[in-house]
Amino acid sequence: MSGDRTRDEAEAWWSTAIIAMRPGEIRLRGHDVRDLIGNVDLVSMIWLMTRGSLPRPEEARLLEAALVAGVDHGPQAPSIAIARMAITCGVGINGAMASAVNTLGDVHGGAGEQALGLYERIIAVSDALDGDVEAAAQAVIAEEKAAGRHYMPGFGHRFHPLDPRAPRLLSLVDRAVAEGVVAGRHAQAGRAVEAVLARGREKPVPMNIDGITAIVYGELGFPGPLARGLFILSRSIGILSHAYEQSLEGARNKGPLPRAMTWRYTGENGFDEGGSGGAGGEA
Known part of the structure; x- marks a missing residue:
């Protein structure tokens, strides 16, 4: 009885509805992995693992479009x-990817989750x-400004007067609304x-990639934390590509400046004008 x-x-220490496993058998969300392999695409697997069921093909296509848009x-x-x-620095591909993913916080990488919260x-x-959606938007934005937040997450871009990804994705959302796939709210x-x-x-101040992907994820029913996670999954593809490309160059200790x-240097007792501001060693 004690045993x-x-x-x-021990079995209750980690309880999960995601995976069941025993020798010779793996089930993911109740599906035999052998039935999933070769029959279910990766985007649908992301949906299955995070949501517990397989998406309709049209839902998977819209999710895939948002993931493609955010890769790099x-x-x-x-x-x-x-x-x-x-x-x-010699950390390997996993270390480079982890270092990059760890920077995807509230400022760089979190705006999609914040935009989704704004929309809701x-x-x-x-x-x-x-x-009256426009009156509601005006009221919520006024609340944000009164709280000292003058930047609306998901809108404006440092480089693009018009983010080229937003109109394309928005047109796909409009198509999905017309086809009854999503509600459009x-x-x-x-x-x-x-x-x-x-x-x-x-x-x-046009919509940017965070604003439009937040629309897609919200329309498809993903909550805010998963919206951020999906962006990280998407951007990880670009991170992997750049880390591998850089590894092929053979450079060592490449810093942010040539x-x-x-x-x-802005402190006291610096060098004369025209001199070096710091050493150029590898340390």
């Missing part, structure tokens, strides 16, 4: 730059305003934010 109780306690934005993105620098607040307020909220932010401005350039 049975000990085993029960070049070495100017901190996560990509860090992956490339880390691989030159707007949807809730619009329900109280008999469906998050898309309405996103467009309302864009309209409110454009008022009184010469240049609009070796001939150094940083600006």
